[in-house]
Amino acid sequence: MRNFQRPGRSPVRVTEAAAATSHPLATSAALKILRAGGNAIDAAVAAGAVLAVVEPQSTGIGGDGFMLYAPKGSAKIIGFNGSGKAPQKADVKWFQSQGITSIGGHSPHSVTIPGLIDMWAQVLSDHGTMELGRVLEDAIHYAEAGYVIADRVAFDWNRETATISHDANSARVFSPVINAGDVHRQPVLAQTLKAVAQHGRDAFYKGALAEDMVQHLNALGGLHSVEDFVAAKGEYVAPISTSYRGHEIHQIPPNNQGLTALVMLNLLESFDLTKLAALSPERLHLEIEAGRLAYYIRDQFIGDPRQADIKTAELLSKDFAASLRKRINTATAMTDIKPIKLEKSDTVYLTIVDRDRNAVSFINSVYHSFGSGIMSPKTGVLLQNRGMGFKIDPAHPNCIAPGKRPLHTIMPGFVTRNGKALMPYGVMGGDYQPFGHVHLLQNIFDFGMDPQAALDAPRVFASAGAVEAEDGIASSTRSALSSMGHKVVQAPEPLGGGQAILIDWDKGTLTAGSEPRKDGCALGY
Template sequence: MRNFQQPTRSAIYCENGVVATSLPEATTAGLEVLRAGGSAADAAVAAAAVLAVAEPQNAGFGGDSFYIHARADGTVSAYNGSGRTPAALDPEAIGEIGFDSAHAVTVPGAVDALLQLHTDHCRLPLDRLLAPATALAEQGYLVQPRVAWDWQMERERLARSPTAAPMYDRAVRPGDRVVQPALAATLRAIAADGRRAFYEGAIADGIVATLRALGGTHTAEDFARHRGQAVEPIRTRYRDHDILECPPNGQGMAVLIMLNLLSALDMPQVWRDPVAYAHLLAQVSVLAYRERTRWAADPDFTQIPLQRLLSAEYADELRPLLASEHALTPALLDETPHKDTVYLSCVDRDGNAVSFINSIFTDFGSAIYDARSGLLLHNRGASFSREPGHPNALAPLKRPMHTIIPGMAMRDGRPVMPFGVMGGHYQATGQVQFLSALLDLGLDPQQALELPRHFCFRGVLEVEETVPQRVREALAAKGYVVRPAKMPIGGGQAIYIDHARGVLIGGSDPRKDGLAGGY
């Protein structure tokens, strides 16, 4: 039970369905769909579309999406909705890809992923599910506080973009209304004609023209050939739960490596000492991210030794390194650390669960805006490695390493929790902190999401304001370069299914504007 004298919020407890998102309008849209008889997948489609409209710095149909769907009977499916580079791309001619470059825009996979979820698991027609998002785009949405804060942080960058400035170079405040008629028209087209409306014809041609005018090599054929990929989740076992992640090109493997390292430790005892816990989390992050940096890439282009990396034997080999009382030397990554994303969880009255994530990568993506479709385009292609011969090196028709990772926890063959943590590279470490707090300490989803956060990355240990000064000083004495976080570290949502009592327990991260809602 939480301390009711502290300025935190309670987890919600419901019976019939719960939706947890980072935006109130998205949670409302998902709940309305559940009340109308829709499934968790229906709620996810409706909520994701609203986020694509009203959280433009993080999400959109100009980005990529991944999801894991678990039926109440334990049947699991997952989908990799990331896009590939253009067929005509020449890595030698391009060189290093900047975050605002047209070459950073791989074919957006978000629409394909959303439509695949609808085809495979939804009950209601697509136009019904996209109607709330379409109305917000056409009539305008009210800017929420965290959205306004992020927007102003990126104001100078948006002002420099010749395509995005006319739409996004504005001094927004919480409560301002933003209208997007072009995006509303795109949503109507997708509702009417599905993936063909986006990947063939006028919308695709317009995006291609925008990118080619900025030096891109994209073609209409690149869009027409795009298909996401159904994938088999990778997994490990932690505290009697099966933890599922999407396989590479995502970084979910890092979560499983870290959990394997922690599984043999007395984590409740470690948690009692905040310094010991922060040190341990930093150590396992360094070790797991080293493997992620080495191996996370498009599996169509490289053989990834997942069986070994995710084995208990490999964790046993690495675990002695955790005995060090000093900071481990990190494997440096060759990309900027701060990315953002939206994540949502949905569970319906039947016990079906969806873990869904969408991203345009850095805030406002590439800052390339296609005015005809109303879409901001992502910049995930900037994640390719600059190292020649690296598994994640740039190549034509290749998917880059992805940071966005939906998670699903199963127990006794049934889904018990869709969960996810936003925040770019932090997502893997964030999932591990969340899962350990829930499964080792017995916290509820809301309590676990509200804990202070710290993240060891690129040789720096970032800490939020809520990390006590004595903890910071003790970590610095262990050799960490401790730095106050410039912005909140990540976000997150989760819904725990208490099968014994028939209760759904939802939480939503206070670092964002959203909430968990249910009935």
């Protein structure tokens, strides 16, 4: 039970349905759909669309998405990969001939073909009950009539003046300075959303909208074609999973980085964390070391399995984890592993559970704040920079190639137990996400926290040879981690952001939590 003398909030406890998103307008939109008779998929697309308007730094229809879905609370989880591909002309030899050794975040080459609209259309058609036009109504309203800038949105927005200003179209829509409480409108985006609402996904991937995006990218030196947009299509995928403390933890397979969190859990499951305090240096040290190993594996071996040999089953095996675990010393930090520079970025994650216990774990993103910063003039679509994750190295599994998907950081999570859905969950934050998933799951299953308390708890993140620690990490814990060999630094920004809904089948209740580091909330009835 939380300490009611300290700041914080209680989890939302309801019986019928619950929604948790990173923005109040999105949570409200989800509940509106649920109360109107829609199911979890209808509500998820409605909420995701609102977020694509009111959190433009984090997501948008120029980005990608992934989904994990449990129909009627089944443990047979359905996965969907809505990540976009590189243009067909994006051959590594061309980049080498141009002397390009890495892809910059503001470069047109960082723009992969957006997959989000296609994902919305497919999952809504296959698993929803409402038309696309119906669930886009609130998003269209906020883009056209305006929405009030929330506090965390303003915090992120004003740190990205360079990204906003380098493209004249983006600069026109996203003025360099914005304040919490200001009203913002995106009328051109509203017209694009109306076209999608009326004509479906093809309005985005065929015809005038696609042509405008391609023309603008080509003018900047991009290799994109209208044919790339026409061919865009997401796909259903079989989730990957591992067991942890009697639960099955499900993730999207590569090209997604979800495997990284599963490797971390496999490494940590042999340690009895219940003997440690939740925020003790000993617990955080184990999390840090497991993360360093898991990210090393990620960066060496994960790419698009359609164009690279990804040994997913081997990397997920308990035997592999056992051999890797030998490198973890419970008292001191490893010194024989190369530091990896990891990127934090903005994303939106949301989860919905409806009255029939359809449960969805849903994530959208344009990758870095405001993505590439590139916006085509006639669409209002801000394009993602997911392609900057590609390597320019023919020997690497994540090397750029025609029609290839890059290593993708956004990862919805799902927990099942005893043949039933238990908890859709996710933690945002670019490369931080595997750390965030593991921290959240251990807070719940090892330390007995409810979803809200688990999300509230302070976090650490190991990147580039240092450990970033949030304000809530005690000075004594920081000192102890330093004595173990970690270079501990103050986290320059909040680490990640998540949502979770726990299903109690015996009591017939839902317990929902929402990220305190964001503007959002969990609500239900």
